[in-house]
Structures are given as structure tokens and as C-alpha cells.
Amino acid sequence: MNAEPAVGLKALHTKRGWLALGAAALVFVVLVPVLSLGFPASSPLHLPDYLIALLGKFLCYSIVALAIDLIWGFTGILSLGHGVFFALGGYAMGMYLMLSIGAQGVYKSALPDFMVFLDWKELPWFWKGFDNLSVALVAALVVPGLLAFAFGYFAFRSRIRGVYFSIITQALTYALMLLFFRNETGFGGNNGLTDFKSLYGYDLHQPSTKVALYVMSAVALLLTYLLCRYIVTSNAGRVLRAIRDAESRAMFVGFNPTNYKLFAWTLSAVLCGLAGALYVPQVGIINPSEMQPANSIEMGIWVAVGGRATLFGAILGAFLVNGMRSFFTAAMPNAWLYILGALFIAVTLFFPDGVAGALGRLKRKT
Amino acid sequence: MPPDPESTTEAPESGPIPAVEPAADAPTPKPTDKSGKRWSMRPRLIDPERRKQVVGGKSAILCVDNVSVSFDGFKAITDLTLILERGELRCLIGPNGAGKTTLMDIITGKTKPDSGTVFMPHDARDLTQLKEYEIAELGICRKFQRPTVFAGHTVYENMELALQGNKGVWNSLFFRLSADQKKNIEQILEQIGLHEHAATRAGQLAHGQKQWLEIGMLLAQNPKVLLVDEPIAGMTHQETERTAELLKSLAGERTVVVVEHDMEFVRSIAQKVTVLHEGKVLAEGSIDAVQANPRVIEVYLGEKRT
Numbered sequence: 001m002n003a004e005p006a007v008g009l010k011a012l013h014t015k016r017g018w019l020a021l022g023a024a025a026l027v028f029v030v031l032v033p034v035l036s037l038g039f040p041a042s043s044p045l046h047l048p049d050y051l052i053a054l055l056g057k058f059l060c061y062s063i064v065a066l067a068i069d070l071i072w073g074f075t076g077i078l079s080l081g082h083g084v085f086f087a088l089g090g091y092a093m094g095m096y097l098m099l100s101i102g103a104q105g106v107y108k109s110a111l112p113d114f115m116v117f118l119d120w121k122e123l124p125w126f127w128k129g130f131d132n133l134s135v136a137l138v139a140a141l142v143v144p145g146l147l148a149f150a151f152g153y154f155a156f157r158s159r160i161r162g163v164y165f166s167i168i169t170q171a172l173t174y175a176l177m178l179l180f181f182r183n184e185t186g187f188g189g190n191n192g193l194t195d196f197k198s199l200y201g202y203d204l205h206q207p208s209t210k211v212a213l214y215v216m217s218a219v220a221l222l223l224t225y226l227l228c229r230y231i232v233t234s235n236a237g238r239v240l241r242a243i244r245d246a247e248s249r250a251m252f253v254g255f256n257p258t259n260y261k262l263f264a265w266t267l268s269a270v271l272c273g274l275a276g277a278l279y280v281p282q283v284g285i286i287n288p289s290e291m292q293p294a295n296s297i298e299m300g301i302w303v304a305v306g307g308r309a310t311l312f313g314a315i316l317g318a319f320l321v322n323g324m325r326s327f328f329t330a331a332m333p334n335a336w337l338y339i340l341g342a343l344f345i346a347v348t349l350f351f352p353d354g355v356a357g358a359l360g361r362l363k364r365k366t
Numbered sequence: 367m368p369p370d371p372e373s374t375t376e377a378p379e380s381g382p383i384p385a386v387e388p389a390a391d392a393p394t395p396k397p398t399d400k401s402g403k404r405w406s407m408r409p410r411l412i413d414p415e416r417r418k419q420v421v422g423g424k425s426a427i428l429c430v431d432n433v434s435v436s437f438d439g440f441k442a443i444t445d446l447t448l449i450l451e452r453g454e455l456r457c458l459i460g461p462n463g464a465g466k467t468t469l470m471d472i473i474t475g476k477t478k479p480d481s482g483t484v485f486m487p488h489d490a491r492d493l494t495q496l497k498e499y500e501i502a503e504l505g506i507c508r509k510f511q512r513p514t515v516f517a518g519h520t521v522y523e524n525m526e527l528a529l530q531g532n533k534g535v536w537n538s539l540f541f542r543l544s545a546d547q548k549k550n551i552e553q554i555l556e557q558i559g560l561h562e563h564a565a566t567r568a569g570q571l572a573h574g575q576k577q578w579l580e581i582g583m584l585l586a587q588n589p590k591v592l593l594v595d596e597p598i599a600g601m602t603h604q605e606t607e608r609t610a611e612l613l614k615s616l617a618g619e620r621t622v623v624v625v626e627h628d629m630e631f632v633r634s635i636a637q638k639v640t641v642l643h644e645g646k647v648l649a650e651g652s653i654d655a656v657q658a659n660p661r662v663i664e665v666y667l668g669e670k671r672t
Contacts, residue, residue, distance in 0.1 A: 236538035242516045249514040254502045254533040263535045
């Protein structure tokens with residue numbers, strides 16, 4: 001029996017795995033844009049714009065799902081507050097988009113509309129620099145990362161774990177939501193940031209811009225997947241799983257669990273920030289409701305439904321649950337929350353390892 | 367200190383060890399100044415003169431010097447001194463509550479003693495001031511009674527995790543086994559008899575095999591001192607024999623300390639036996655000398671035969 005680990009690209013995937021990944025990448029990065037831009041709206045092959053927007057959203061959600069899988073599926077730490085990191089990334093991008101509206105706003109002022117409305121005379125200090133896209137992008141990654149690092153440092157050092165940790169993350173997202181709801185906080189309060197016109201000079205309402213953002217999301221998802229895959233197949237990934245399964249043993253083998261948890265947790269938050277930054281220009285709005293505790297719980301459900309600790313299950317779950325949400329909120333809007341709850345219960349009872357786990361078992365049987 | 371952090375939160379002012387419900391007749395806990403000393407005042411380094419004095423002329427690898435610890439007024443260990451020589455195979459025996467496990471806890475940093483030091487003669491650091499993983503890095507490894515291998519990982523992956531030198535996150539991300547390390551893993555797997563099971567998930571191994579794997583993982587860290595807690599508990603006769611062979615083959619290159627109840631097993635492996643009783647060393651010597659010692663007989667065969 002050969003138990004020696006494979007090295008290099010082979011360590012990430014088998015040949016079949018790479019082929020499947022390549023095929024998926026081809027569909028999402030090449031085929032979808034071609035179908036959207038390459039055919040006139042009258043052609044039956046044309047992909048409608050709303051579908052591009054929908055898929056773009058799902059891709060961003062999938063990045064979040066991967067981030068949650070890394071910290072929950074592989075490290076065993078259930079976060080019910082990842083919405084906060086997603087929203088912070090979104091706000092950083094939103095601030096840039098807000099400032100690039102310039103004087104085209106309702107009040108024809110260089111200041112964002114809500115500031116004029118609040119009778120502010122100049123930009124608050126924390127808005128300075130956000131007229132630069134690279135500053136905004138860096139902030140979209142660094143701000144969630146720093147918040148997660150500080151939060152995780154104290155939580156993990158105090159050995160807070162399990163359900164206690166999950167509850168604190170709920171409190172975190174709730175507290176920040178309340179903070180962002182206030183007008184005085186300086187992020188547009190209740191309404192958040194919206195009415196975006198352009199990104200780096202490109203009109204956000206142009207189909208080509210939308211497709212470009214969609215492609216960026218797809219590429220970002222692909223890279224995120226490869227990064228996560230690399231981590232979980234490395235020794236670090238083994239340590240994360242070891243911490244999940246037997247933390248004290250990992251400690252006695254000489255690994256300091258706090259550092260590993262902090263690493264996975266912070267990286268997870270940074271990835272959520274990236275997803276948020278890609279999400280906001282595609283949906284055209286960011287407001288504090290993204291930080292609702294229920295939102296973060298739903299993110300956990302994506303991963304639970306798709307299957308924990310498989311990575312591809314997380315993506316599957318994000319697409320599946322959000323696809324169902326899009327369908328049911330249109331078909332029977334009042335039933336959606338019940339369906340979501342029933343789905344979660346059904347998965348917990350019948351597929352504890354999610355759709356990916358069920359597929360895996362099916363494959364082994366045949 | 368009891369390892370449970372919750373019980374330390376409401377420490378009474380009267381003593382260093384919190385008592386949730388102190389019994390009326392329990393001895394008064396030690397005064398606070400002592401616990402203050404434990405954390406802040408005690409030197410992290412041990413004076414070379416003292417080290418020389420404790421070690422004597424022996425080629426010692428690990429010294430436990432005058433260690434005492436009590437829990438809620440119960441003296442688990444009192445002024446215990448133990449010197450382990452390089453390459454020996456030592457058995458620690460004693461009745462329940464004699465302090466064997468507490469002694470292991472102190473050496474590995476799980477329990478902090480009230481007084482006394484633990485040190486390696488070539489090193490001035492006081493081990494009682496170090497964290498558990500720092501002590502593990504110094505080459506003192508412990509095998510627990512219950513096998514706690516990583517059940518979800520294969521035997522080989524378990525070994526790989528154990529073998530990684532620098533345990534930092536960054537290093538883990540880019541860790542690759544070198545040819546030497548691969549050879550090392552092969553060798554250890556051969557030694558512990560799990561060569562054929564390299565790709566088996568550790569959770570699926572038999573009880574005895576898990577114990578061996580855990581010993582193998584400790585070996586991968588190339589320990590100087592190996593502490594083994596009741597290795598044969600729950601093993602079949604055959605597994606017990608193989609374990610005895612394995613432990614004997616390890617001594618010489620490393621120092622092995624075995625805590626065990628089973629006297630037959632102790633007899634089959636031991637070079638030197640230390641008998642603990644009520645937190646003190648009762649006797650020390652060859653198995654025959656110890657078994658003939660009247661005080662040991664008294665402790666083992668009956669409390670007070672008058």
C-alpha cells in the first residue's frame with residue numbers, strides 16, 4: 001500500500017479532479033460570458049442579463065461558503081457571524097463606488113448624498129483615500145482580517161470554543177449591525193450605500209461591465225478554491241483537522257492550536273471581505289441588513305447542506321440553497337423561510353454530511 | 367493547579383487553590399504569598415551549582431528536584447526527588463493515589479507544582495515555568511493511557527504530523543517530507559509493526575495498534591525522554607508481549623519511563639523500579655530488591671500489619 005502523500009499539483013487533485021475543475025472553469029469563465037455577450041438578445045442562445053447578475057451573486061456566495069468551510073468544516077469552529085466580514089468588504093467597495101459617483105448624485109455635490117442630507121460639510125477622516133480603488137480593495141481585505149484577528153486572538157487565547165464561540169459571533173454581527181444602522185456612524189445608516197454609477201470609469205449598468213464583474217467573481221472563486229484546497233491538503237490542513245478532532249492531542253504533538261485557529265479564522269474573514277467587495281458592484285447596494293444575524297446563519301446552512309469539509313460541497317450548497325431561494329421567493333415568497341428551515345432539518349437528519357457526502361456514498365456503492 | 371480554568375475564576379482570598387466547597391476538616395490551604403511566588407517570583411533559570419548538586423556524579427537526563435504539589439489541601443506529591451539517567455528504562459509503580467500521574471503531569475507541564483523544580487542538567491531552564499508544548503519541544507514526550515491518535519488521518523499522516531520539525535503555521539503550509547524523513551517514517555513504522563497499515567485510517571486500528579502508533583508518533587519527534595502511562599491497559603496477551611519488546615528496544619537510545627500496575631509486565635521490562643507511595647519515593651532499585659523491601663510489601667499487601 002502506498003500511503004506516501006503526492007507532491008505538487010497531484011497533491012491537490014487527481015487527474016479526474018483537475019479535469020472536472022477545468023471543465024467547470026471553462027463553463028463559468030468562458031462559456032457563460034460568450035453566451036451573454038456573443039449573441040444578440042433575440043437569439044435563443046443568449047443568456048439574459050438577470051441570469052448573469054444572479055450567477056455573479058452565487059459565485060460571491062460560494063467564496064463565502066468556502067471561507068466558512070475552512071473554519072467550520074475543517075477546523076471545527078462554527079461561526080455565525082461571517083456576514084459581518086462579508087459586509088465590511090462590501091462597505092469598503094461601496095465607499096469607493098460612492099465617491100466615484102462624484103457630483104452626479106441627486107444633490108449635485110462632491111459629497112455622497114447621505115452626507116449632504118445629514119448636512120455634513122466634508123468627508124469624515126475614515127472616508128479619506130477611498131476615492132482610490134486600490135485603497136478600497138486593500139481595505140476590503142484588511143479591515144475584515146484585522147477585526148477577525150483581534151476578535152479571534154482574544155477568543156481563542158481564552159479557549160472559548162463550541163457553542164459559546166458561535167453565540168459570541170452572533171453578538172458581534174448584531175452589534176456591528178446596530179452600529180451601522182446609526183446615521184452618525186457615517187456609512188449611510190439604514191439605507192447604506194447605493195446609487196452607484198461607475199467602477200473605475202466603467203458604467204455599472206452596461207452589460208459588458210456586468211459580465212466583466214461576473215468573470216472576476218468566477219476567477220476569484222477559482223483562485224479561492226485552489227488556495228483552500230492547497231491549505232487543506234498541506235500539513236497545515238492536517239493540523240486543522242487534528243485540532244477539530246482532538247485538540248489536546250495536537251497540543252501534545254507540539255502544535256499550538258491558537259495560532260492555527262487564528263490563521264484559519266483570519267483567512268476566512270479576508271476571503272469573505274473579498275466576496276463582499278465583488279458582490280456590492282454587482283447588486284448595486286450595501287446596507288446594514290447584510291449583518292443581520294439570520295444572514296450569517298443562512299451562510300452556515302449553505303455549507304451544512306452542501307457538505308462540510310469537502311470544499312466543493314460548500315460551493316454546491318451555496319448554489320443549491322441560493323438557487324432554491326431565488327426560485328421560491330418568486331414562486332411563493334411567504335413560504336421560503338419555512339422551506340429553508342425544513343431543508344436544514346432534513347439535511348441534518350438524513351444527510352449529516354450534506355449533499356457532497358451523500359454523493360460520495362452513492363459513488364462508493366456503485 | 368487544577369487544570370480546570372473554571373474553578374480558578376472564583377478563587378477565595380484565603381489560598382492559592384480554589385476550593386468549591388471546602389470541607390470543614392480540610393487542612394488550611396497555603397498562604398497566598400506562595401501562589402504569588404509561583405507565577406512571578408520564581409526564577410526561570412536554575413543555578414548551575416544547584417544542578418550539579420542534585421545530579422551528583424550521574425549522567426542524568428532529567429531531574430525532579432524537591433517537588434511538592436497539593437490539590438485542595440490534599441498533598442499529592444511531597445518533596446519528591448527523582449533523577450532519570452540517560453538511556454535507562456525506569457518503571458514507576460505504586461498504589462492508586464501514590465502520585466504517579468501527578469508526577470507525569472508536572473514533568474510535562476500540565477500541572478504546576480507549588481514548590482520545587484524540574485530541569486534537564488544540560489539546560490538551566492526550569493521546566494515547571496514552561497508551557498506544555500515548549501516542554502514537548504525540549505524532547506520530553508508523554509504517551510497517555512488512552513490512545514489519542516488522530517482518528518481521521520491515516521497512519522502515515524499521523525506520522526507526518528508528528529515528524530514535522532517546526533510546528534508553526536507557516537512551516538506547516540509549506541512542509542514537504544525529505545527523503546531522510548520518509549526513511550525515518552518507514553523505519554519507525556517497521557519498529558512499531560504498522561508498516562502494512564500505513565494507509566489505514568488510525569480510527570480503524572485495533573486498540574493495541576493505536577497504542578503503538580502513538581508511541582511511533584512520539585518516536586518521530588525524536589524524544590530524549592519518553593513517558594509512557596499504563597501502556598498495556600486493555601491489551602491482549604500477545605499485544606502485551608510485543609509492547610514489552612518495543613519498550614525494551616527503545617531504551618538505551620532514549621530514556622523511557624513506564625507507569626504500570628501490572629507487576630508481571632514490570633518484571634518483564636524493568637531495569638530499575640521506583641515505588642511511589644503517598645507522594646513520596648518509597649523505594650528504588652532492581653525489581654527483586656524492591657519486591658523484597660519490607661516497606662513496599664507493607665504498602666502493597668496491607669496497610670498496617672501489626
